[in-house]
Every structure is written in C-alpha cells, then in structure tokens.
Amino acid sequence: MTADLHFPARVLFGRGVLDRVGPLARGWSEHALVVTDRGMPATGLVDRVTDGLRAAGVEPIVYDGVTPNPTIAQVEAGLEAGAGRGIGVIVSVGGGSAHDCAKTIALVAANGGEVRDYEGFDRSPHRALPCIAVNTTSGSGADVSRYAVITDPGRSLKMIIADAHLTPRLAVNDPLTTVGLPSAVTMATGLDALTHAIEAYVSTAASQVTDLFALRAIELAVADLPRAVRDGADLEARDGMMLAALLAGLAIDSASVGAVHALAHQLGAVYDLPHGVCNGILLPVVCEFNQPASTERYARVAAIVGGGRGGRPLRALLRALGDRVGLPRGLAELGVERSALPDLAARALDDMCMQTNPRPMRHADIVACYERAL
Ligand SMILES: NC(=O)c1ccc[n+]([C@@H]2O[C@H](COP(=O)([O-])OP(=O)(O)OC[C@H]3O[C@@H](n4cnc5c(N)ncnc54)[C@H](O)[C@@H]3O)[C@@H](O)[C@H]2O)c1
Ligand SMILES: [Fe+2]
The missing domain is CATH 3.40.50.1970 (Rossmann fold)
Structure with missing residues (x-):
C-alpha cells in the first residue's frame, strides 16, 4: 500500500x-x-x-x-x-x-x-x-x-x-x-457527507486507512440520515450523522473527492445552489458513469445502500434514498438550463476534484451526466 x-x-x-x-x-x-x-x-x-x-x-x-x-x-x-x-x-x-x-x-x-x-x-x-x-x-x-x-x-x-x-x-x-437544523439543511448537508464517503472510497487516492473511515461513514449516513430528516430531535440519529460527517471528512482529507464534486462546484458558483443538494442530485448519475472503472467497490457501496438486498442498481438505490429525504428530483427544478450545460462542463473539466475520479471524463461525458441529472 x-x-x-x-x-x-x-x-x-x-x-x-x-x-x-x-x-x-x-x-x-x-x-x-x-x-x-x-x-x-x-x-x-x-x-x-x-x-x-x-x-x-x-x-x-x-x-x-x-x-x-x-x-x-x-x-x-x-x-x-x-x-x-x-x-x-x-x-x-x-x-x-x-x-x-x-x-x-x-x-x-x-x-x-x-x-x-x-x-x-x-x-x-x-x-x-x-x-x-x-x-x-x-x-x-x-x-x-x-x-x-x-x-x-x-x-x-x-x-x-x-x-x-x-x-x-x-x-x-x-x-x-445540530438539533435545531431545519430538515432541508439536514438533508443537504447529510447528502454531502454521504457523497464524501462514496467519492473517497472510489477515489484514485483511496487507501486501506481511508477505506475504514469511508465505509463506516456510508453505513452511518444510510441508516441515520432519513431518521434525522424525519425527526430532528432524534439524538441517536444526530450522533450518527455527526460521526458520519466526521469520518467522511477524515476520508476526503487524504483521499479527496471526485467528479460529483467537480460538477457540483460549477452549479454552486453559477447558480448559488446549496452544495449538498447539487451533490445529492449528481451522485446517482456519476456513480453510474464511474461504475465500470471500479466495479467491486461500487458493488460494495450498493450492498450498503441497499441494506444487503442485492439486485437493484446503485443509481436507483441512491435515487430512492434521495426521495426518502426530500431531495429535489432534478437540476431543472432548481433553475439549471440545458443551454448552460456545455459551459458548465468545460469548467468542471478544470476542477481540481476531477483529478481523483476513478474514471477519466471527457467534455461530452460531463455534459451527458448533467443532462441525466436535469
Ligand atoms: N472545505 C471542505 O473540505 C469542504 C467540503 C465540502 C463542502 N465544503 C463547502 O462547505 C459549504 C457548505 O457547508 P454546509 O453544507 O455545512 O452548509 P453551510 O455552512 O452553508 O450552512 C447552511 C445553512 O445552515 C445554517 N445552519 C448551520 N448550522 C445550523 C444550526 N445548527 N441550526 C440552524 N441552522 C444552521 C446556516 O446558517 C446556513 O444558512 C459549501 O460552500 C461547500 O463548498 C467545504
Ligand atoms: Fe462536499
């Protein structure tokens, strides 16, 4: 290693x-x-x-x-x-x-x-x-x-x-x-933590040390985010989510993130949208794109997100989780226009986070991911 x-x-x-x-x-x-x-x-x-x-x-x-x-x-x-x-x-x-x-x-x-x-x-x-x-x-x-x-x-x-x-x-x-966090902020920030954990786990800079943090963070976020969104006063869920965010933060400090963040940053900069919401919407489509480059790791993520029940693709599992926590279904709802996608994609290509994405992305791949997330 x-x-x-x-x-x-x-x-x-x-x-x-x-x-x-x-x-x-x-x-x-x-x-x-x-x-x-x-x-x-x-x-x-x-x-x-x-x-x-x-x-x-x-x-x-x-x-x-x-x-x-x-x-x-x-x-x-x-x-x-x-x-x-x-x-x-x-x-x-x-x-x-x-x-x-x-x-x-x-x-x-x-x-x-x-x-x-x-x-x-x-x-x-x-x-x-x-x-x-x-x-x-x-x-x-x-x-x-x-x-x-x-x-x-x-x-x-x-x-x-x-x-x-x-x-x-x-x-x-x-x-x-965190008990007083509004549910929309709990949702957005929690999906950011989940995205950190998944991106760190499949990052080209991942190691056995960051894997420990990342995998546990995914487990905690999948179990506790829906609970924390449903009832902000659920202290066990708040404990779990804060630990998930900490572990995911420790994972990305060494393993960095990937294309979800590279694409999300451009939406934050141009449309001033909440970071976690952009990540949450982009995560399923970027995972689907990256999957062939890291099949085993994404299968492990799918097993955790799906609660051990095999069968459904990771994209669908993540969409279902997003629905449970009240994530908007697409970027169009947030005012992102199709005509802006080529320019956003050109900007995303230069984002530092792209460097550790497991599968190289060309401009056309990025535009396609944004389109699937519309
Ligand atoms: N430096 C890094 O490693 C790193 C990693 C990921 C994201 N980011 C950046 O972090 C920012 C997003 O941070 P965030 O998701 O934590 O959200 P945030 O800091 O933007 O806060 C979101 C909202 O929550 C409110 N809020 C915060 N705590 C509250 C509480 N306890 N009760 C009630 N309201 C509360 C804030 O007033 C704010 O309106 C983005 O700019 C993103 O780019 C940085
Ligand atoms: Fe983030």
Missing part, C-alpha cells in the same frame, strides 16, 4: 463538548475572531460560544457576514474585522461555509497577499493562525480538512485552496448543536 495521509491535530466529539471551547481557545490567545454566517446568531449558538470565550478570559470580536458559498469579499471583510485587534485565534461557528471563510482568513492573516494567491496546492509558506472549528452541521468535513472552497464571483468559480496549513488545530463536533 502507498498512502499520503493527512489528519487534524485534535477533534472533540460528543454531546456537550461545546462547553470546552473557551478554555481551549485561551491556550492560544486572549483575543478571538469569531467567524459565522448570517443565519447563525438566531440559533443562540454564537452567544454560547462567545459567552464561553469571555468566561475563559478571551475577548471575542464577531464577524457574521458569511453566506452559503462564501466569497473572496467575505474573507476580506473578516480580515478587516480582525485587523489591529491582537487576534491570536479564530473560532468558526457554523457549517462548511463559516469554516472555509475562517480558515482562509487565518491563512491570509498569517501569510499576507490576496486570497487568489493561495488557489491550488500548498501555496502558503507559513502556518495559518490557529483555528477552532465549532461544527454545527453534519456534512462538509471542513472542520477537519485541509481544503477551503471560496467563490470568486468575477470568474463564476468555486476556487479550491488545498493547503496543509488550512486544517483547523481543533475541531469541535457536538451533536447537540
């Missing part, structure tokens, strides 16, 4: 771990920049974090201008909010959008220059400011990953920064923070 494995430094997992953020942040600094999105203050979770910071002797400054699919301008606004305030630690509160914005703020604050300078692989010379990622969705894995996805509206592009310096020094996964 050959493998290039990346792991975060420290992860707290379990009901109640949110209360440990303040004292741990104090180990780095007396001044924290708290980065969160516009919807988060209403949940009360930002106040819980800032109260905990103050009680531990850390003065928080809150930047709450992040939106889903965070932009370069939001990173710049966050940098501005913290400038000259002696910030020694950055605490993100939210899902992948808050974490990616915070991680990029921390990278640029320590290295200088522009956000675009860091697009690609390992472009920063220095470690980022320490980041604590307080995760309140069960999906992106951004709390444990070395990736940040930042939208550059000028280029209609979801820019990928892959840099070992981006990984938060501490990830905080408290399933109790």
